[in-house]
Amino acid sequence: MDLNLDLLSVRLNGTDLVRELSLDVRSEHVVGLVGPNGSGKSTALRCVYRALKPSSGAVWIGDHDLSTLSLRQSAQLVAALSQESGTDLDFTVEEVIALGRTPHLRGNQPLSARERELCRRAMKQLDVTHLAHRGVLELSGGERQRVLVARALVQEPRVLVLDEPTNHLDVRHQIELLSLLKGSGLTVLIVLHDLNLAAAACDHLGVLAGGRLVASGTPREILTTALIRNVFGVDAEIIAHPLTGDPQLLYSLDPDLVKGTPS
């Protein structure tokens, strides 16, 4: 199912946080939203999982204007891992993951055998089976993040939006999560700070700066030294990954070295 942001604008307290953002995420594609701190990435995502109402413009899921759907209907289509995602309740890991089924259940209906199997599969995929009976409040940041991704998968959405889902993960779990998303068949919109991971995981990137989309295209089209310099104010060397050909950025703490003029 396609996700389309259509001239989305968000104005809060007299400030334009997102300005006329249009971005298409084709069905089953992974699109990354990248940009400097404060460029509006989380704000745009919040409109997709309905934590925020856009000031103008619309979010389309397939043929549905999201604002015309009930919250329950939206939650059947869109799952989110946000910066605010979490749980303050002392639930076990398996209880939190089972909560992903909430939009599909009526009242206190128990989970079916299929739904319990779905939970088991998600726990396995996110490598949290061994944590099933632990309280979520006692988990590490990365463990909790994996539990919340498992909960989002159990929701069986058509569209998954994730705000920096790798920020607490070790390198193995970063790679496993992004590989899982890539092969999931879900339509994915993901905010990532790590541009090398974004280049490897995303079919398409949108670059935000000052709330505006300043570039959009495949990682190979987008990740150029000029763009990195202009948008992030950083000098980087860009090489092709020797196996995949994906652009990979190399940074140096000594800017003169990256500019090719060693001191």
Ligand SMILES: Nc1ncnc2c1ncn2[C@@H]1O[C@H](COP(=O)(O)OP(=O)(O)OP(=O)(O)O)[C@@H](O)[C@H]1O
């Ligand atoms: N409720 C609010 N009222 C006013 N300004 C806000 C509000 N929420 C966010 N902002 C501002 O909007 C801008 C965009 O914030 P946003 O969180 O979308 O950026 P971001 O690109 O996700 O940043 P980061 O990379 O740091 O997570 C920031 O300058 C932020 O301070």
